[in-house]
Amino acid sequence: VLARxxxxxxxxxxxxxEVVGERWTLLLLRDVMLGLRRFDxxxxxxxxxxxxxxxxxxxxxxxxxxxxxRYSERPERFEYWPTDKATELWPVxxxxxxxxxxxxxxxxxxxxxxxHAGCGGRVDRRLRCERCGRELEGExxxxxxxxALTATRG
Amino acid sequence: VLARxxxxxxxxxxxxxEVVGERWTLLLLRDVMLGLRRFDxxxxxxxxxxxxxxxxxxxxxxxxxxxxxRYSERPERFEYWPTDKATELWPVxxxxxxxxxxxxxxxxxxxxxxxHAGCGGRVDRRLRCERCGRELEGExxxxxxxxALTATRG
Numbered sequence: 001v002l003a004r005x006x007x008x009x010x011x012x013x014x015x016x017x018e019v020v021g022e023r024w025t026l027l028l029l030r031d032v033m034l035g036l037r038r039f040d041x042x043x044x045x046x047x048x049x050x051x052x053x054x055x056x057x058x059x060x061x062x063x064x065x066x067x068x069x070r071y072s073e074r075p076e077r078f079e080y081w082p083t084d085k086a087t088e089l090w091p092v093x094x095x096x097x098x099x100x101x102x103x104x105x106x107x108x109x110x111x112x113x114x115x116h117a118g119c120g121g122r123v124d125r126r127l128r129c130e131r132c133g134r135e136l137e138g139e140x141x142x143x144x145x146x147x148a149l150t151a152t153r154g
Numbered sequence: 155v156l157a158r159x160x161x162x163x164x165x166x167x168x169x170x171x172e173v174v175g176e177r178w179t180l181l182l183l184r185d186v187m188l189g190l191r192r193f194d195x196x197x198x199x200x201x202x203x204x205x206x207x208x209x210x211x212x213x214x215x216x217x218x219x220x221x222x223x224r225y226s227e228r229p230e231r232f233e234y235w236p237t238d239k240a241t242e243l244w245p246v247x248x249x250x251x252x253x254x255x256x257x258x259x260x261x262x263x264x265x266x267x268x269x270h271a272g273c274g275g276r277v278d279r280r281l282r283c284e285r286c287g288r289e290l291e292g293e294x295x296x297x298x299x300x301x302a303l304t305a306t307r308g
Contacts, residue, residue, distance in 0.1 A: 010260065010265040010302050010303050011184070011254075011265050011266060011303075012250070012251045012252075012253075012254025012255045012258065012264060012265055012266065013180065013181070013184050013247055013250050013251050013254060013266070014177075014181060014184075014254075015254045015258045016250040016251070016253050016254035016257075016258070017177040017180060017181065017250065018177075020250075021176075021177035021180070022175075022177075023168075023171040023172075023175035023176075026167065026171060026175070027167070027168060027171065030165070030167050030168075085257060088253055088256070088257075089249075089253060091245070091249040091279065092246055092249045092250055092253070093167055095243075095245040095246045095249065096166070096167045096170040096171065096174075096246055097166045097167050097170070098166075099166075099170050099242055099243060099246070100165075100166025100167060100168075100169040100170035101166045102242070103170075103239060103242075104166065104169045104170070106164065110166060111164040111165050111166055112165055112166065112167070125245065125281065126280045126281055126282070126289065127279065127280060128280070135280065148164050149164050149165075
């Protein structure tokens, strides 16, 4: 999907942005981090057409960010699971979230919370649990709806 | 420049990506982190036309990411300095860099290095200095050319 516009640049940031430098890529990664796996769940979350979503999912499978797993044979249906390569991007999402919370706060509080699974502590800028101090990895962290979203949904 | 495509989404990640979700924004931030300040330096680094760069810089000034400072009166010329709001995005760039280094390595080694200024230690995933252990902030960190870039430039 993305042309290597910055092909003459020897730079890992530029290279990373060739893969995740479109907003929808990071929003799809956010959704799989939120636990959405199925086509219709993702489509509803992102508000895009079936064609657009199919193309994006196929591209992310090709790039090794998502793995397709069949969960139904008739009709044939697939779930999309994040690979390790994708999960390793969680700090990028975490820092975008913290920056967004800080500079564009919602009156009701943060829309999403990043928490240490099981413990319930929030994630700090050092990717540690604010409650127990543990240094967190992608598999330790869950994202869930925060006050602003709960308020919106009533 | 960016439409609020995800306006119906109450999400700080989506909101952050409305501001920095185009590749060129993060690449411009990388360049100002590298110490580039002047129009022609930025244009050379990014390989874009004057018109495109002017528009992007104006947009980033409007969004409060860059500050315009006059350094010459005749002819009138400006430098572009990152604001605190922009500098706070350094962890996003740092994690994109680490992810890019890991998944798209260059044979000569990393193109850019993130270092603790003065100390020279590398920055780890917890945004600490690998050498002295200090927890780093944006102002403690410098980005400089690494082996792959030095090799390319001969």
